[in-house]
Amino acid sequence: MGIDDICHTSLTLGLGFIAPADDPVPVGKGEPGNCTVKRTPRARPGVTAVEPYLTLALSRESYDVGGVPKTAVAPSDGNSSDQGEGRRRHSSPHSTVSSFSSQRVKREGYLSSSEEVEAEPLKAADEDDSGGVSRRRKKLRLSKEQSALLEESFKRRSTLNPKQKQALSRQLNLRPRQVEVWFQNRRARTKLKKTEVDCEILKKCCETLKDENRRLQKELHQLKTLQLAQPCQLHMSGRATLNVCPSCQRVDSKSPFSMTPMAHTHNRMSNPSTAC
């Protein structure tokens, strides 16, 4: 299928299709209360409601139980910045066709009735005070219970497979996408925190090494001075030599004239992390 074909398909089957704002569609067949939600594609600022987006379903029969076109790419959840992750993702490695796929829709749980968990956050985000279509995303504040459960899950595993995500989203009464985003952000924060901790450790390590270096330089200087003052004592046997580490120039303070190599010193310096 070429680009032209795709374009024709979009025009023929889906261009300008908008679920009527006053036509709530049922969501969540098995959900308690069988709530309804206005799944209205929200317009971008300055863009009319007929902004083209793709759908292959024009009739109500083509909706799944979640009330969402099974193969449609709706304009995601609506505000200007979060338009169509599925439209833009993999723009480089994947083709235009691919980026018009239903990735985002699937992620949002639109494709599968089993994935449609709840829609209240969407509903809240869909309408402004005047009952019209809001262009702002409604930020959800997770409850303490939700946060605790998410944290607990994150402690067990920092990534979720689709089943786990689904189960967790049901348990939390959140959309799978929300669980996914939470885990992504959580992983990012964890890594950032770890990086900060590592940075502090390295700073301390660096200071320690600087101090040690200064001390060793001083020690070396003293020994060189001593060597100049008493050369015969340092070459009494003709075999004894200063035991100086070639990399850090440290002299074995316990036995400066030993014949044994300073393996421990080399190891310490070649692996700075063990030095701290």
Next chain:
DNA sequence: GTGATCGCCAAGGTTACGTCA
């Protein structure tokens, strides 16, 4: 075996909202 596609993730970043001092 190879290429296209898909799904997921990481990394690095932005935006917008809620909270609090």
Next chain:
DNA sequence: TATGACGTAACCTTGGCGATC
């Protein structure tokens, strides 16, 4: 009460990787 700082939910972009077709 207004405001700025901060935390964070939600999202974007680019790119990598494994699985599948």
